[in-house]
Each structure stands twice: as C-alpha cells, then as structure tokens.
Amino acid sequence: MSEQRGGEPGAKAEHDEREAAKARALAWDQLVATARRTVSDGLVVGTSGNVSVRVGDTVLVTPTGVPYDRLSADDITGVALDGRQVLGALLPTSELPMHLAVYRATDARAVVHTHAVHATAVSTLVEELPPIHYLSGALGGAVRVAPYATYGSQELAENMLRALSGRTACLLRNHGTLSYGDTLDRAYDRTAQLEWMCRLWLTASSIPGLTPSLLTEEQMADAALKLRGYGQGR
Template identity: 75%
Template sequence: MTYSRAGRAAEQAEPEEERERRAAWEALVATARRTVTDGLVVGTSGNVSVRVGDTVLVTPSGVPYDRLAPEDVTGVDLDGRQVLGTLVPTSELPMHLAVYRATDARAVVHTHAVHATAVSLLVPELPPVHYMTAALGGPVRVAPYAAYGTEELARHVLDALAGRTGCLLQNHGTLTYGTCLDQAYDRTAQLEWMCRLWLTASSVPGRSPSLLTGEQLAEVAERLGEYGQRP
C-alpha cells in the first residue's frame, strides 16, 4: 500500500494516544468478529472491551460486528461516562467496568458459548478435567444468575473471579480477561474447549471423568510461568 505525502504527514502528526486508541479499536472489532466466526456468539450477543489508559473501548449495543467501522469507536471512562462516539455502549457495561476496577485487566471478552453455558446449568464449578484449568487460576466457578446488564450480575462475576481470570455465568455464558485482547480471547476459547471436554466425558454411561488434584494444578501453574519464548 502506498501513501501520499499528505497522508504520511497526517499520520505523523496524529498524537500517540490517538494512534494507540485507533489500533485498539481495530483489534477490538477483529476480536468481536472472531467470536462470531468461531461460534462463541450468535448475532450481536456477547461483547468485547479493551482498556487504553483510563478509557475503556467497548462494542456498542445491538450493532452487528461486521458493520463496525473506525468512526463507530465507542468509549467510556472507568465511571461509565461516555467519552468517545455516539453509539450506545454494550448493555453489559457494568460487568466490564467492575472487572477493570477490581483487577489488572486490560481486555475483557464475554460470550454466550454453547458448551460453557450448558455447563453453567449443571454445576457450580467446572471440574478440573484438563491442566489448562491452571491457566485460568484454578477450577472455574459459576457466577449465580442475575439479569444481564445489572450491578447484581457484576457483583456475582467479581465473586466468581476471585483468584481467577475467567468464570461462567449461570444460564448466560462466559467472561474472561487478560493483559491484552489476544490473551483474553485465548482464555475464552480454552474455557469453552474444557467445558466441551467435560460434557463429552460425562456423557459416557457408567463412567466418571478423572479429575486433576490441587497439587497437579499447582505444578502446572508453575510450569506455565516458564512456557513460551523468552526475549
């Protein structure tokens, strides 16, 4: 792609904060579209947010993700006051803001993933059927049901997230957070996969899935700290 001299000059003159915000919005839209492509949400259900400084960019309410454009950027401060855009923020804003205020989250992904939601109907906690349980801080709890978009639901979610980076929402879906959108999304995908694994194993007549112990999860948590490439 080539740029005119005027275009390059305009880009260079753009404040660093604005460039960061624009890049974050592009990444947020891409992540939101991915939740649909990967079957974690249907239509405009679920929502995604990312924190840039003291501003939280969020998906707007009721707008199909494939229609979101750069000029649709929607942002609020940590008190929920809209500071960017004119579209109404997601109805789940209280839940997102509660997570940002209580944790070190820089990105939050909320979905209505089928297998995870099914598990939320059956048990108060996803049994530790796989070592990736440790990547979410331990066995994933189910936040008790409350109406969507309410402060009550936000409180339930924070309780379920204590010591965790993800939880299930009873009769509703999932929420995960991370230091970036990629990490938050990966945790959502891992959570959905583990829920599918547990449901599959539990469906075998006369058999019960073997579960990992606390000691085994602790060992994995230590190993995960050394996983991946080093700078």
C-alpha cells in the same frame, strides 16, 4: 523566549493527544477483529457477547445491538472508568457494568464476554467446572460459576467479581463466560480454552456408566506453576 516557553506545553499536549488518538484507533481495530472472531469461532451468535479494551483511562467497548461485521473506524465507542461515555455516538454494550467492574478490581487490559454454548451448558449443571484438564491452571484454578442475575445489572457484575477472585475467567450461570487478560489475544485465548474444557467435560461425562477422571489440587497447582513460564517469554 518567554513566548516560546509558553508555547511548548501546548505543542506537547497536542502531540500527546495525537499519539493517544492513534493508540485508541489501533486498539479499536484490534477490538473489532476480536469481536468478529468470537462470531466466526462460534462463541457468540448475532450481537450477543461483547469485547472491551483499556487504553489509558478510556475503555473501548463494542456498542450494543450492532453486528460486528458492520463496525468501522467511525464507530469507535469509549467510556471513562466511571461509565461516562467519552467517545462515539453509539450506546455501549449493555454489559458495561461487568466490564468496568473487572477494570476497577484487576490489572486487566482487555475483557471478552461470550455466550459459548458448551460453557453456558456447563454453567447450568455445576458450581464450578470440574478440573478435567491442566489448562484450568492457566485460568488460576478450577473455574467457578457466578450465580445468575439479570444481564447488564450491577448484581451480575458483583456475582461475577466474586467468581473471578484469584481467576482470570469464570462462567455465568445460564448466561455464558467472561475472561480477561493483559492483551486482547490473551483474553480471547482464555475464553476459547474455557469453552474447549467445558466441551471436553461434557463429552467425557456423557458416556453411560463411566465417570471422567479429574486432577487433584496438587496436580492443578503443579500445572499452574509450570504454565507461568509457558510460551516465548516476550
């Protein structure tokens, strides 16, 4: 009887690890698919941009300098929340400080960073994206621009966190975008919405002699409230 009781914890630990490995493998497949989508949708070029997803206390991230179409199940790359690499042989993205900063400061389960052209253009022009569309409410309000800092630096991660306060997406000056969500799909959708709104504002602002109308704070607040119930509620 005592031997059986002694063996149960070991068997449970093995079972739990198998389940955790399955969860990481599934999350990695979804991460790679999302990273490839950023390329096919024109949000990044080459190996620019990066994607991560949190599984338990492990953060799976795209490796640095590897084309997404070459990633396979064997390339899984993961780090602990303190930045220690715990999975894989490939080096994680150089923007790891930004990703980890988001996970430490929010309830994020996924982060998407891109170099989307319209959003990056807007980041060079204003301090925040003017509220040209109610979808800003889905991101928490007017999208702020984080001050420029060298890519991969702790300074950039700190600037980004300040711009993200109360938001789920921000612009990075002369750099790109960052968004997060409770799933990879939501993080990606927020990135795509932000790029679309930036393109919309640039298009409307380009008409000589005309200035685009903008939403008021009250209109934005009403939209944000209504958007909380948007979708199928699952």
